[in-house]
Each structure stands twice: as C-alpha cells, then as structure tokens.
Amino acid sequence: MENIDLQPFDAVVLMSFGGPEKPEDVLPFLQNVTRGRGIPDERLEEVGEHYYLFGGKSPINEQNQALLQALKSEFSSRGILTPLLWGNRNWNLYLTDVIREHASNTGARNFLAIDTSAYSSYSSCRQYREDFAETVDTLDSEGLRITFEKIRQYYNHPGFAEAELKCVRDGLAGFKEIVGELDPARHKILFVTHSIPSTMQATSERYTPGYQAQHEELIRWIGQELDGGEKLDAELVFCSRSGSPHTPWLEPDINDRMRELSDEGIDGVLVVPIGFVSDHMEVKFDLDTEAAQTAQELGMSFLRADSVGTSAPFVRGLVDLVVERVAQVRGEQVDPAVINGGMALSPGSGACSLTCCEGAKWKNTVPNWSRSVPQG
Numbered sequence: 001m002e003n004i005d006l007q008p009f010d011a012v013v014l015m016s017f018g019g020p021e022k023p024e025d026v027l028p029f030l031q032n033v034t035r036g037r038g039i040p041d042e043r044l045e046e047v048g049e050h051y052y053l054f055g056g057k058s059p060i061n062e063q064n065q066a067l068l069q070a071l072k073s074e075f076s077s078r079g080i081l082t083p084l085l086w087g088n089r090n091w092n093l094y095l096t097d098v099i100r101e102h103a104s105n106t107g108a109r110n111f112l113a114i115d116t117s118a119y120s121s122y123s124s125c126r127q128y129r130e131d132f133a134e135t136v137d138t139l140d141s142e143g144l145r146i147t148f149e150k151i152r153q154y155y156n157h158p159g160f161a162e163a164e165l166k167c168v169r170d171g172l173a174g175f176k177e178i179v180g181e182l183d184p185a186r187h188k189i190l191f192v193t194h195s196i197p198s199t200m201q202a203t204s205e206r207y208t209p210g211y212q213a214q215h216e217e218l219i220r221w222i223g224q225e226l227d228g229g230e231k232l233d234a235e236l237v238f239c240s241r242s243g244s245p246h247t248p249w250l251e252p253d254i255n256d257r258m259r260e261l262s263d264e265g266i267d268g269v270l271v272v273p274i275g276f277v278s279d280h281m282e283v284k285f286d287l288d289t290e291a292a293q294t295a296q297e298l299g300m301s302f303l304r305a306d307s308v309g310t311s312a313p314f315v316r317g318l319v320d321l322v323v324e325r326v327a328q329v330r331g332e333q334v335d336p337a338v339i340n341g342g343m344a345l346s347p348g349s350g351a352c353s354l355t356c357c358e359g360a361k362w363k364n365t366v367p368n369w370s371r372s373v374p375q376g
C-alpha cells in the first residue's frame with residue numbers, strides 16, 4: 001500500500017474535554033471547567049455529586065482512548081503514517097503538555113485537531129479554539145513555535161450523520177422489543193443535546209446556521225432516511241442546564257418535556273443523545289439516571305439509544321474530515337461531503353475566523369457570513 005502523509009501537518013491530535021479519574025480530582029476538575037464563568041457554588045456541588053455517584057471517575061477518558069485506538073487503526077489501514085496524539089482541555093493529559101512533549105521530542109510543529117464536538121457555538125467550538133490559541137501562546141513563550149488547525153464542525157458530514165442514523169435504527173429496534181409495535185400516538189423519539197445559554201445560541205447564529213438549527217438539520221435528515229415502519233415523531237430537547245436560574249437557556253428540558261408528553265398520552269420515549277459523541281457524564285447521569293427516573297415516575301417506557309462512540313462510519317468520517325482539511329490547507333480542489341436535511345447547510349471549512357462564534361462584539365473583524373456560504 002502507498003504511504004500517505006498529511007503535510008503540512010506533522011501530527012494529528014484528538015482534542016477532548018477531559019474528566020476526573022478519581023474522587024480527589026472532581027473538585028479541581030470542576031474548578032478548571034468553570035473558572036471565570038460565574039457558575040453558582042450550589043451547581044458545582046450538585047454536579048460534583050453526579051461524579052461521586054460514579055466513584056469520582058468520568059467515563060470520558062476511556063471513551064477517548066477507545067476512539068484514539070479506532071482512529072489509529074483507520075489511519076494505518078489507509079497507509080497514513082502521521083502520529084496521532086490525544087490531549088484534553090480540562091484535565092490530564094492536558095493539550096499543552098502533550099504538544100510540548102511531542103514537539104520537543106520529534107520536531108513536529110504543525111498540528112491538526114479532531115475535536116469531539118460536532119456543532120457550532122462558543123462552548124462546542126470556539127472554546128476549543130481558544131484552548132489551541134492558549135497552547136500556541138504558552139509554547140511560544142517557551143520558545144517553541146507551533147501552529148494549530150482543526151477539522152470543520154461535522155454535524156452535517158455523512159460519516160457522523162450515518163453513525164447517528166445507525167444509533168436511531170438500533171435504538172428503535174431495541175425500543176420495539178420493549179413496547180411491541182411502534183405507535184406514533186403513544187411513542188416519540190427525543191433527540192437530546194446539551195443546553196446552552198440563549199445568548200450563546202444567538203451568537204452562534206450570527207456567523208453559522210447556529211447550534212440549534214444544526215441539530216434540527218441532522219434530525220430532519222435522519223427522519224428522511226428512516227423507513228416507513230420506523231417513523232415516529234421526533235423532537236429536540238435539552239439537558240444539563242446550569243448557570244443561574246434567572247439566565248435563559250435553551251428549552252425544553254428533557255424531564256419537563258417528558259412530563260408534558262405524558263399528559264398528552266405519550267407513554268414511551270426513545271432518547272437519542274445526538275449532542276454527545278460518547279456516553280460521558282451528561283449521558284450517564286442526566287439521561288441514564290435522571291431522565292430514566294422521570295420515565296419511571298411517569299410509567300413511561302424509556303430507552304436511551306447509543307451515542308456514536310467508535311462506530312465505524314463515525315471513525316471513517318473523522319479521518320475523511322482530516323484528509324479534507326489537509327487538502328484545503330494545501331490549496332487543492334475539494335468537494336466537501338454534506339448531508340441535506342432540507343436546509344442545505346453548507347459545509348464549514350474548519351477555517352472559521354478566530355471570532356466567528358463570538359458574534360456581535362467582533363462585528364467589524366469578521367467576514368459577513370450568512371447561511372448560504374461556508375461556516376465554521
């Protein structure tokens with residue numbers, strides 16, 4: 001097989017959130033995540049309890065190790081020899097440390113990131129970019145000059161979309177085993193994502209189609225792909241709201257919506273964690289623990305579908321996105337693949353302006369992007 005290099009990139013890095021490994025890590029981890037964010041102490045204590053309930057260990061690191069291994073085997077099956085690293089934003093192994101060590105040992109200078117977040121918004125895109133910038137600055141102050149690029153947001157990439165579709169199909173098959181025949185009058189699909197503050201949503205809409213619309217596009221595409229025998233009404237609902245109760249966040253919360261649906265005669269839900277690429281703490285606690293409890297109180301059938309995890313189309317898609325970004329950076333002709341859920345949203349390039357998720361504050365420094373042109 002022919003060997004493939006990804007020049008100008010010397011290494012690819014899987015960039016994730018990070019999570020605590022043991023009870024003593026929980027508090028310092030939460031402090032890292034929320035530094036300067038004005039999250040009330042009560043919320044931190046409450047979220048700390050979610051982690052303690054699972055022994056103080058987040059499942060996220062093991063899931064990222066599994067994804068890293070899957071990406072490595074996809075690299076080697078394609079003859080890609082470029083090293084693949086793993087770094088986190090909020091806990092060991094920290095991105096800066098991983099990059100410093102690799103750059104010092106190998107002379108690598110140009111890095112391409114795969115981030116574990118599919119949609120655009122400050123928290124799900126720009127915050128990752130700010131962390132790349134911080135790594136660049138820190139290493140620069142130590143005399144090590146590096147560069148960072150990332151792949152595009154991939155909610156509408158066929159790899160991620162096919163993987164989500166498979167999660168829904170498998171979930172429906174499992175759901176049928178619980179409820180017998182699917183009945184649109186009694187059963188619903190609830191697609192769940194992380195709630196964000198309404199102001200963050202508004203900002204995400206200024207230079208990209210927006211966090212919520214990106215989810216809706218994918219949900220509609222999945223609806224189109226399902227067979228007649230799989231058709232149920234679907235809705236987008238939210239979990240993991242935090243912040244002050246007086247600040248508006250995206251709604252409805254999954255538990256509130258389940259209560260309303262129960263009053264309307266719905267007695268079974270398939271819950272699809274479309275906002276999360278693996279079963280980390282929000283999925284384990286907010287869905288598998290809390291929402292499952294709500295279902296039990298309501299006497300509702302409840303099944304949580306898989307997240308994409310290390311599913312083959314997802315992993316292949318991430319590597320396709322790496323190859324696509326390399327070609328763009330090299331100035332080669334690329335035809336980026338996208339699904340169309342009715343809104344025909346353009347593929348982003350990964351090259352969004354440093355300020356694209358910030359919005360109005362940066363108005364004068366950002367290209368006047370709209371829905372019909374590339375977004376990041």
Ligand SMILES: CC1=C(CCC(=O)O)c2cc3nc(cc4[nH]c(cc5[nH]c(cc1n2)c(C)c5CCC(=O)O)c(CCC(=O)O)c4C)C(CCC(=O)O)=C3C
Nearest residue numbers: 017019033037039047058060117123124194196242280281
């Ligand atoms: C959109 C989004 C994603 C999805 C995209 C992506 O995956 O990146 C995501 C992922 C994650 N969020 C995570 C954990 C936390 N998020 C918090 C706080 C916040 N998240 C927000 C948004 C998001 N978060 C926001 C707007 C806040 C408020 C504070 C702020 O404005 O920053 C807090 C503080 C406590 C609290 O406020 O709840 C924690 C502990 C973990 C790790 C889980 C594990 O350990 O398994 C993961 C993967």
Ligand SMILES: [Fe+2]
Nearest residue numbers: 123194240282
């Ligand atoms: Fe979060």
